Amino acid sequence: MQPTSIHDSVREHYAELARTSNSCCGSNTGNSMLYDEKLIQTVPADISGFSLGCGDPITLAKLQPGETVLDLGSGGGLDCFLASKQVGEAGRVIGVDMTPDMLAKARANAQRLGYPNVEFREGYLEALPVEDHTVDVVISNCVINLSPDKPQVFREVFRTLKPGGRVAVSDIVTNSALPKKMQKNMEAWGACVAGALDQREYVRGLREAGFVNVQVQPKSQTDQALAALPIGVPFSATVTGRRPLENEQPLGEMSSEVTTESTQSALEQFDGLKQLIGDITDLNAIENGYDLRLQGDPKLIRARVEELRNAVGCCTPLRFELVEAPDGLHLHLTNAPETAFVSIDSLN
Numbered sequence: 001m002q003p004t005s006i007h008d009s010v011r012e013h014y015a016e017l018a019r020t021s022n023s024c025c026g027s028n029t030g031n032s033m034l035y036d037e038k039l040i041q042t043v044p045a046d047i048s049g050f051s052l053g054c055g056d057p058i059t060l061a062k063l064q065p066g067e068t069v070l071d072l073g074s075g076g077g078l079d080c081f082l083a084s085k086q087v088g089e090a091g092r093v094i095g096v097d098m099t100p101d102m103l104a105k106a107r108a109n110a111q112r113l114g115y116p117n118v119e120f121r122e123g124y125l126e127a128l129p130v131e132d133h134t135v136d137v138v139i140s141n142c143v144i145n146l147s148p149d150k151p152q153v154f155r156e157v158f159r160t161l162k163p164g165g166r167v168a169v170s171d172i173v174t175n176s177a178l179p180k181k182m183q184k185n186m187e188a189w190g191a192c193v194a195g196a197l198d199q200r201e202y203v204r205g206l207r208e209a210g211f212v213n214v215q216v217q218p219k220s221q222t223d224q225a226l227a228a229l230p231i232g233v234p235f236s237a238t239v240t241g242r243r244p245l246e247n248e249q250p251l252g253e254m255s256s257e258v259t260t261e262s263t264q265s266a267l268e269q270f271d272g273l274k275q276l277i278g279d280i281t282d283l284n285a286i287e288n289g290y291d292l293r294l295q296g297d298p299k300l301i302r303a304r305v306e307e308l309r310n311a312v313g314c315c316t317p318l319r320f321e322l323v324e325a326p327d328g329l330h331l332h333l334t335n336a337p338e339t340a341f342v343s344i345d346s347l348n
């Protein structure tokens, strides 16, 4: 396979992170909070602290003893090590990554832990170094968004899975198109933002590759709230699907979906956001996000923005800032420069 300039740029970004050992939130323990404490405690703290993921595909995958697991973009190996414990000695875990520095880190960790059933292979998601129909479960944590050819990744995942095999992925997706400038920015690619697929495209892509029971859902209540915003923003999602059994009858359109009901219920549960959306009277793109003009009681608007800001976790690339202008209050919804996701300077 011929790597593209996006592969090269993304590889450079992650090679640097592997060498400097930073997690996406700028601290070495930032992302271990993505996992249940009991689960994450099964590996040493320095290994659990090196997570560049955006969710917990291990719990999502409901792994069984004896299963073969393939982790796409295995990074420092955390999800592979967590999976290894769950599939046991009769099972097997293969991590694939294109960045030699990441593979070196993962292999050093594996040697230290001494897990006999984990191996790391160098390769691309778009040309997986894995035999046909040999995998029970494909997992991945915040990686598919980084691929410049997602339909090819979906075809490769399908090829490697056994009939009846499943996909359990955590990824960044969008609710609609991101600002054009962000889509073109290489740093934003590396930071898991620019390449994020619209959640409906994700479903369509997996279905076209042959998967059934495809679901793309916002990961948490905050992600549901972000997905409900009337503008294009990235958020974390869980993605599940299944390769049909041989001779299985296609189940039709209804079997695959983006869960729009969850967006509705987010609006119901997240009262402040629902009202905030109702307060928007004008929407304009600005340099690195959106300017929303709001109408209503300034005190209430401030309280709702505060609620939204508090609800957003450490790994969102978004910042919510209230700005007073002659025509009233404006909410600037922009990329947060303090996260490693996107540097605002790089968008200029």
Ligand SMILES: C[S@@+](CC[C@H](N)C(=O)[O-])C[C@H]1O[C@@H](n2cnc3c(N)ncnc32)[C@H](O)[C@@H]1O
Residues within 6 Å of the ligand: 007, 010, 011, 014, 050, 051, 052, 053, 054, 072, 073, 074, 075, 076, 077, 078, 079, 096, 097, 098, 099, 102, 123, 124, 125, 126, 140, 141, 142, 143, 146, 147, 148, 192
């Ligand atoms: C955001 S990190 C996630 C690492 C790991 N899954 C975790 O949760 O910590 C993305 C990883 O995917 C790898 N990667 C990105 N695009 C890839 C591609 N097209 N093929 C293979 N590996 C890729 C990078 O080298 C990097 O290690």
